[in-house]
Amino acid sequence: MPAPSGLSGAALTAQALTGVASPRAARPRIGRRGLPMLSAIPLFAGLSKRHLRHVADLAEEVRFRDGTVMVRAGTPGRALYVIAEGRARVARGVVPIGRAIARLGPGDFFGEIALLDGGPRSASVVADGPVVAIRLMRGAFLKLMRSEPAIAMAVVQTLAQR
Numbered sequence: 001m002p003a004p005s006g007l008s009g010a011a012l013t014a015q016a017l018t019g020v021a022s023p024r025a026a027r028p029r030i031g032r033r034g035l036p037m038l039s040a041i042p043l044f045a046g047l048s049k050r051h052l053r054h055v056a057d058l059a060e061e062v063r064f065r066d067g068t069v070m071v072r073a074g075t076p077g078r079a080l081y082v083i084a085e086g087r088a089r090v091a092r093g094v095v096p097i098g099r100a101i102a103r104l105g106p107g108d109f110f111g112e113i114a115l116l117d118g119g120p121r122s123a124s125v126v127a128d129g130p131v132v133a134i135r136l137m138r139g140a141f142l143k144l145m146r147s148e149p150a151i152a153m154a155v156v157q158t159l160a161q162r
């Protein structure tokens with residue numbers, strides 16, 4: 001699967017304008033082969049096999065190169081990301097050149113705030129090295145929050161810490 005950050009020309013310009021690191025084009029869902037990856041992520045660890053399969057049908061795997069702004073401060077939020085592999089830093093500003101306010105690693109998620117409050121992204125999240133992430137579009141994430149109390153609790157606990 002091509003990396004979103006591997007785009008060039010018009011797609012990169014679109015990324016710079018929208019702050020969204022991946023194109024609108026549909027990506028294959030991670031499907032059943034992604035189940036081991038999903039079940040290793042603490043956010044999904046409490047789910048039954050059936051529910052995990054449901055998440056797998058909704059989720060997409062996306063890959064980012066080092067330095068990619070995966071979500072950009074001030075832009076609308078369309079998706080939640082869970083890091084499967086790699087590291088990221090959270091920094092303030094549309095151009096996130098300042099000090100990191102948080103560091104994220106495997107199992108951590110980001111992008112939940114804009115989905116929940118409907119406002120713009122509160123910070124930028126930048127890949128520190130290559131990142132493999134699970135992406136859940138807004139509708140799928142909100143549906144999961146409603147149907148899976150364990151996921152909703154985990155999200156709320158993390159939100160409170162942030």
Ligand code: CMP
Pocket residue numbers: 071077090101102109110111112113114115120121122123124125162
């Ligand atoms: P959102 O506002 O949608 O987009 C930026 C994301 O950065 C935000 O959701 C959180 O997931 C994450 N974020 C913002 N502030 C912090 C923080 N202080 N610690 C960790 N993550 C944060």
